[in-house]
Amino acid sequence: MSDMKSGNQMDRLLAEQSSEWIERLERGNAQDRKEFAEWTGESRRHVRHFLMMAALEKELESFDPERKLPVPDLRHQGAEVVQLGERAMKGAAPKEDSPHNQVAAAPLSSGASPAKRFAVSGWWSLAAVLVLFIGLATVTYLLSRNEGWEELSTSVGEQRSVELADGSIVHLNTGTRVAVRLSENARDIRLLEGEALFKVHHDASRPFRVHTERAVIQAIGTQFNVYRGADGTTVSVVEGRVQISAEDPGAQRDGAESGTTDVPRAGNAEESSGNGAVATAGDAALFVTRLAAGEEARIDTKGRIEPQRDADITRATAWRERRLIFKQDSLQKIVTEFNRYNQVPQFKLIGTSVATRRYSGAFSVDDPESLSSLLASEPDLLVQRSGNEILVRAKLETGSFANSP
């Protein structure tokens, strides 16, 4: 239950803003109207939340019409207000310009489950081999290089929210691994696998960067979702703006050799200007794309960044409510999504005509049976259970009636 509440922190912020607008607009001076016009122009989520809030406000006018509810007497209550935590970042780690420096991790907040040291065992075994050949100096180098990274992960079907020491919140979707390093002048996250929604606490002095397979996504006080799939990464911006920089392919290769994606140096200098100036050209960033709220881009496996025209941020973040939303999506995509969340059952499509059928719908990720029964109700589909798998095929294709002209 408490987990569900924290899951809606994104909505909470927008709810508070919308609620505030109701009050401000009632007083209604020209400046308020101007700012409201700008705010609604920033994101459709703002529009949505405001419309809903207006409806709620209207409902509140007829709340408790018989005045049955007593007004609590506050003089006997301790004044305590529940509020979304906003932790100040104190005792930040020392500088990390050079990998030789000792870098301490900014600890995760006490509310978070303890995180594993990043790939500790892997590095130790590698280090043991290297000691024989290269010597102690190298070991020291490798250890210090990975110091400061904390890994967070979820298993299949699991979701988790973690508040970082800087006040930012990371929501991890199913089957996800991220490594986090907070230091004095940067906040770096590696999305090693899966999908995460980031709600970034504003801190102009420390850029917040998410490193994925082929790109760096940099945010300024914002919320965005990053989904690293088999065929690329999708970035969806809920609020504010982000900037995506493609990584230097050379840097990528180095990272692959050491078993993890190395942190590129892209975008170190940008944040100071405060409005996301173009990333340091010629250094690591080859291409730079900026996204505003409500926009989405895909980064393919070659590092090409492609803005998406039919962006739908609600769909990209519905997983927070353990919902899957499809709009005229291929059955292949739909079952791939279901299979991400459930080890059992796994859907398996047989035949391309089945995979390319399109459906719209909203599902609970925990209810694969609902998809199964929907498909079973299709007159031309055959749905069979085989062990842990649900096989879906076209009825015609099961026989050898397919005749070519």
Place this chain on the structure above:
Amino acid sequence: MVDPTPEAAGSGPQLASSIFRKYKAELHRWLTRRLRNPDAADDVAQEVFIRLSRVDKADYVRKPLAYVFGIAFHVISELQIKEEQDRFVSYDSEALDRLGESPDHAAPDEFVDRLNLQKQLEKAFAELPPHYQTVLLLCKRDGMSYEEAAAASGLSVHTVEKYLVRARARMMEMAWDR
């Protein structure tokens, strides 16, 4: 039941009329139904957002509420016509749960909808901290100004406003929380 049309809202706090001058009963009906299924409101918000971006900026800044509500009303009217014509396979497991096996378009009537919403709001209200409850009752149900509510509760005027904003936000969250 209070009539949701702005013209009949004379009984509510006076200031509220400035917000709801352009707010239509049909819009309210549609939105209250979506208060319990917020996903469905997103398409509308998207369309409103796009159309707002085409409005002359100077006009919009002068009367933003009139535009937001006016456009939302048109978008919803169009959507309702389009929904009738849409024929692709659509499925919502939760909607089915809610409606007990009846198909999505056979939505419960408006009265039941609003009754459910009011019940839901009562439940959400019960979970609010007492400070929020106090401010909400004084300002909304009893129609007090910030100053009057401050005097009645012993809170400062500033705190009254702050709690009111948060109380409503929390009500919204809880009403959405399933």
